Amino acid sequence: MRAIDTSLPPQRPATKTAEFKPSLLLKEDHHLCAGCGEPVAIRLILEVIEELELTQNNVCILGHGCYGSFIMLMDVDSTLCLHGRAPAVATGMKRMRPGVAIWTLQGDGDMTSEGLAEIMQTAARGEDVTCFMLNNGVFGDTGGQMTASSVIGQRTKNTIEGRDAGYHGNPIQLAEILSQMPGAGYVARGSVHNAASINATRKMIRKAFQRPMDGHGLALMEILTMCPTGWFVPPGEGAEYMMESLGKVYGLGELKDAGAASDDDSDD
Amino acid sequence: MTEMRLLDGSEAIVEAALLAGARFFAGYPMAPATELLEHMAAKLPRVDGVCINADSELQAVNMALGAAQVGARAATGSCGQGLALMQEAIAEAALNETPLVIFNIARNQQDYFQATRGGGWGDYRTVTFAPKDLHEAVEHTHLAFHVADKYRVPVIFMADNLIARTQMGTALPVPELETLPPKDWALDGTMGGTGASRWIWTFGGGKANRPGVGPDGYWRQIADKFDRIAKAEARHEQGFCDDAECVVVAFGSGGKFVEHVVRELRAEGHKIGFFRPVTLWPFPSEALEAATENASNILVFELNAGQMIDDVRLAVEGRDRIKPIGGISFDDSGLNIGPLMDARVIRTRILDQLAGKPLTELPYTGMGAYL
Amino acid sequence: MELDLFVSGIGGQGVQLIGKTIALAALREDRHVMFSGEFGGHMRGGSSVVTVVIGPDPVRALPNLPSAxxxxxxxxSFWEKVGPRLRPGSLILAEETIADALPDTEGHILVRVPALALGTRAGNRLSASMAMMGAFSELTGAIGLQSLEEAMTEQLPPYRKQHAGTNASAIALGAEHIRAEGLSGRHPAPYLAESIPA
Amino acid sequence: MTARTEDKAPARAVTRGTVVIDIDRCKGCELCIPACPPQVLTMSTEGNSLGYLYPILEPGCTGCTACLQVCPDFVFEIYRYDDPIDETTATEETIR
Incomplete structure (x- = not known):
């Protein structure tokens, strides 16, 4: 088979249809592991911000996790707050800047372990903010320990024989819980394990920004992301492993859309 | 004369905060700070501000942090126990340069260490104002927001239940303060995609196209800033110290009581003076050193087991001159200042010390003594 | 010089109300004031003590008065919290029938006021507190009757506005009682004495 | 070529697009390999400057961006040719 030289742009007449990185990313390089799903999710979020023309009208609040290093890479006004507190910080920001899209970027450890009260009560208040949870079922930043969202049987560094319901307790299905709350206007769960799912997730991210801006309350956008390092699997097997473990517990799709009736955002 | 209103300390502080431009407050009820929250809840909406009844002190302080980071004058508040829960965020505000005012309507005077030493991580300090009464509380409220913005630091305002609940006629004067530069650092959301987006982050990493100085350099800058504040912002009040053989040091309400007693004793011919740190951090060390130069007795009155006395010891030479005349003193509820905050008791204790006698023990005032 | 005043009684008698109303009335006359309630017995039936300080200049008194x-x-009832803290020669206004057994009043000036009876005459036994304030005002001149009535009205919550008339009558009856006894202005507030040339 | 590519369907007859790959930033996670609908990406047998294997493009790319979508390291840039290349008649000179 003939290998094509891909080191330089093509010589023949051609149109560039996609850049290496979204324009709101200052730099391609990052230190996240091979096969990590988080940069993919962040790419989607940044692309949607541009599509929705929120580039100069948004503030990001990052929690603590591997994704936190993206504060240096994302060309948006941003702060990195204390572990778990992002929805509280977002509340203060949104109340003082109601016209600005305020969004949090958190992991499952940040949101469901350390900061469960913050996300629940911010949803209860119906704050018009967007909260992203990058869910990989482990504390990736510290090397792969159990979080509140680790699934039963999942092997982590501190559930080495697998998470046991009787001993370690059961995972928290936060999106399902929030979807029952009147203050949460949009709740959805996407994934970045393949291109189709990525496209579906992109559409959900659009709504996750639009609904709070339209006053429908808090949007929780959970995104399943691969963490092959934290799962102790080869990078190339991360996607498959994820859908066999987390994917079986955390079903994909929209769980709630209070703004569906007023939706002029036809599938584009 | 501007018309005076009869306000308790809590309401006066809230009115002063609104006049100072505060537009955000988040709090969680805890006596004796609860009334502050109630007044904020009632009054902030009238000036297009927001008061959020947060579900925990952790959330309250982080909400205020967020509001401050987008440029609003923001505050939170509680009593000392509530502030204990807020310590992580107060340290965060110090290290990521967020101006924030934290009102502490303390249950007593046991928050001195917490305020001046802090309970959070890192090389930081918190400017702490300790007003002696309602009038000074009004002034300090303005100063707290001003100093917070001027240096981009958290500022603790530490009053107590006596100040919060005593009502006084006040015209709510607004002190004249220097004009501060606009908050061009605030995260207003407008700089995305410009290549000059803003960041607030305790690690000083900056953005990829404009790298920050990194943690080491950044935390040195922060420490330098606190050095500058220490030199510039120490405040104190003193009286009769020039020829005083005995100087009594006290803060907050205690300072007011001591001043009262010292004036009485002066009138009776005792060579006695008083010294009150108005800011607990920066502690007015140099001023105290000068004020006590000729004193053979330095008496420290504080309602705790001995906290500020450490700063007195650091400030002056000759430790054997320094003696505590305060102590732990609560009322039966455990929420309020106890019987030691009484001019007659303070007077007795000072005279006992001057006569070389041991401290007079307070009578038993255990549960039920007052009911 | 400042006027420092203790009001004491049983929770529910209007003790807090007396203190607050006198303070507000003084404020209406551009005096500087301080008012504080003593805590621990705020429920009905418990002890109730308030302190009021009025002066021509910003108040310097301590929030819990060592003496008055x-x-x-x-x-x-509960007089023991106040009596020992009175300076020699203090003025004491005592309700005639329910504060009739104050101990250790020697060395003080004791003025008995039939506040309960006057309140009852005004139309409400509970307005005894109002009659007492009227008497205090007439006896000391610390505050004017009109300011007192305005301060009383200012304080009434909407659901108690119907009591304004009765309260005003009680204030007037209290003052009238002092006049009838020939005691008007007999014990002037300290700051008034200062303004009178010696 | 790796064993994996041996099993693949033969290259498509038409190449509609191409990619630029920043191979020295690739961490070799292989997510792009199964993501590619025409299955024209395979992993190299030799490492890049960091020692990671990286994707190699064969004829038949449609310019669909799936590789770019799944790539966590932003190493792909996508082009679509104005005129598709007929691989049955393509010569070395006409390829890029």
């Missing part, structure tokens, strides 16, 4: 020179006793 004036007192209003609405009851002899």
């Amino acid at each position: 020179g004036t007192a209003i006793a609405m009851s002899h």
